[in-house]
Amino acid sequence: MIAHKIELINKPSLVDDVEKGIINYLVRNKFKPGDALPREIELAESMGVSRSVIREALSRLKMLGMLKATKRKGLEVSNPDILIGLDRVIIPGILDRETMEDLFELRLILEMGIAEILFIRKTPEDIAKLREILKKERSSKTRAISIPSEVEFHGKLYEIAGNATLKRMQSILWPVFDFLEKKEIEKGEQPHLSEVSHSMLVDIIERGTPPEYQDAIKTHLRVHLERIFKEGGESI
Amino acid sequence: MIAHKIELINKPSLVDDVEKGIINYLVRNKFKPGDALPREIELAESMGVSRSVIREALSRLKMLGMLKATKRKGLEVSNPDILIGLDRVIIPGILDRETMEDLFELRLILEMGIAEILFIRKTPEDIAKLREILKKERSSKTRAISIPSEVEFHGKLYEIAGNATLKRMQSILWPVFDFLEKKEIEKGEQPHLSEVSHSMLVDIIERGTPPEYQDAIKTHLRVHLERIFKEGGESI
Numbered sequence: 177m178i179a180h181k182i183e184l185i186n187k188p189s190l191v192d193d194v195e196k197g198i199i200n201y202l203v204r205n206k207f208k209p210g211d212a213l214p215r216e217i218e219l220a221e222s223m224g225v226s227r228s229v230i231r232e233a234l235s236r237l238k239m240l241g242m243l244k245a246t247k248r249k250g251l252e253v254s255n256p257d258i259l260i261g262l263d264r265v266i267i268p269g270i271l272d273r274e275t276m277e278d279l280f281e282l283r284l285i286l287e288m289g290i291a292e293i294l295f296i297r298k299t300p301e302d303i304a305k306l307r308e309i310l311k312k313e314r315s316s317k318t319r320a321i322s323i324p325s326e327v328e329f330h331g332k333l334y335e336i337a338g339n340a341t342l343k344r345m346q347s348i349l350w351p352v353f354d355f356l357e358k359k360e361i362e363k364g365e366q367p368h369l370s371e372v373s374h375s376m377l378v379d380i381i382e383r384g385t386p387p388e389y390q391d392a393i394k395t396h397l398r399v400h401l402e403r404i405f406k407e408g409g410e411s412i
Numbered sequence: 413m414i415a416h417k418i419e420l421i422n423k424p425s426l427v428d429d430v431e432k433g434i435i436n437y438l439v440r441n442k443f444k445p446g447d448a449l450p451r452e453i454e455l456a457e458s459m460g461v462s463r464s465v466i467r468e469a470l471s472r473l474k475m476l477g478m479l480k481a482t483k484r485k486g487l488e489v490s491n492p493d494i495l496i497g498l499d500r501v502i503i504p505g506i507l508d509r510e511t512m513e514d515l516f517e518l519r520l521i522l523e524m525g526i527a528e529i530l531f532i533r534k535t536p537e538d539i540a541k542l543r544e545i546l547k548k549e550r551s552s553k554t555r556a557i558s559i560p561s562e563v564e565f566h567g568k569l570y571e572i573a574g575n576a577t578l579k580r581m582q583s584i585l586w587p588v589f590d591f592l593e594k595k596e597i598e599k600g601e602q603p604h605l606s607e608v609s610h611s612m613l614v615d616i617i618e619r620g621t622p623p624e625y626q627d628a629i630k631t632h633l634r635v636h637l638e639r640i641f642k643e644g645g646e647s648i
Binding site: 195209238239242253255266285292 | 425431439444464467472474476478481489491492494495496498500501505506508511514515517518520521522523524525527528573577578623626630
């Protein structure tokens with residue numbers, strides 16, 4: 177009985193099928209952003225389903241930004257916002273712990289991985305902006321790590337790396353890092369105060385090399401990496 | 413007139429609002445995976461909209477995996493598949509060039525960024541599996557890079573890194589890398605044959621260190637990095 181029930185639940189619904197059918201239709205016919213879609217009634221007839229099913233499937237594709245409504249032409253294909261789905265579902269209270277830990281680790285991977293591109297794209301203006309953020313950090317009264325200044329500093333690093341998708345991903349994922357950090361602190365763990373400060377990172381970005389940066393950011397994020405090492409059974 | 417039209421198009425629809433309203437309701441009331449949702453009619457009444465609008469909004473959340481249908485309880489909150497939205501919209505023909513280039517670069521960042529975690533988690537079995545993939549590559553008759561073997565080799569690296577979200581992201585993004593690679597070849601560019609071979613990478617994973625690996629993977633992917641350097645005006 178249970179196996180039967182699970183099968184029923186996981187079976188794609190008619191709307192799921194129609195949604196995929198519409199995507200396949202667009203791909204097969206080489207639709208490009210700006211091209212108008214057939215009318216709802218034509219889609220319904222050609223796919224042999226009701227207009228309400230078509231409307232539901234189109235609504236999903238509109239949500240993903242693959243289709244947009246225009247006044248003149250009805251629906252047209254659009255260059256989708258590829259991270260909108262991620263943006264919708266990143267709700268720390270609802271995601272399971274395992275997924276959140278994967279995402280946290282993804283952050284470490286990204287921050288170590290941007291080293292090369294960071295050094296390619298940095299400008300003197302970027303360094304000046306980083307130093308401004310440092311000044312604000314120092315003038316802050318609290319000793320504990322301030323989340324907004326963490327976001328601003330690390331966000332600026334992604335910005336220097338110059339990849340819009342990456343930068344957006346960071347801002348979507350930040351609530352997860354924030355949530356996990358607070359959980360650690362609630363458990364009595366010390367807030368992350370690293371041997372390598374933001375200020376040292378900026379010095380390396382200004383005058384150092386990518387490998388030096390990778391080494392420094394690793395130490396900066398060591399508290400988090402150590403959690404992974406603990407699990408793996410080795411030490412840094 | 414045009415400004416007016418754009419405003420109309422970008423205005424969130426009623427379904428957009430209801431969709432966000434439902435998410436806020438779930439978060440505010442601390443719904444967890446497994447909790448049953450109120451019935452459609454109750455949601456419609458409390459939000460003052462028609463059942464068809466509610467149904468459309470719920471359909472979107474079902475698509476994202478945030479809600480799932482159960483036989484017994486109607487809809488319940490579910491641990492969402494965080495990459496399902498990305499999976500739906502990654503269609504190389506429809507994405508614009510800029511987004512695809514961002515994603516390609518993201519791959520480079522990820523492959524350089526996983527070095528530390530790769531060395532923490534590698535096992536002798538992983539190395540053996542990589543050597544098996546190499547053997548298959550060598551026995552392949554074609555001189556050109558074989559896409560399936562590229563996917564298999566680099567996919568295995570992500571697998572060793574042991575992050576399920578990352579691994580899934582790679583498989584979703586691969587059609588983009590594939591598409592861009594083919595475009596380069598169509599333009600008459602040589603297919604990417606690197607000084608650092610897969611076999612050298614495996615030797616380093618087996619006996620080397622994370623910085624050695626980072627250096628080697630950088631050279632392995634140099635063809636692609638060079639495109640970025642060209643743009644930035646520096647040289648490696």
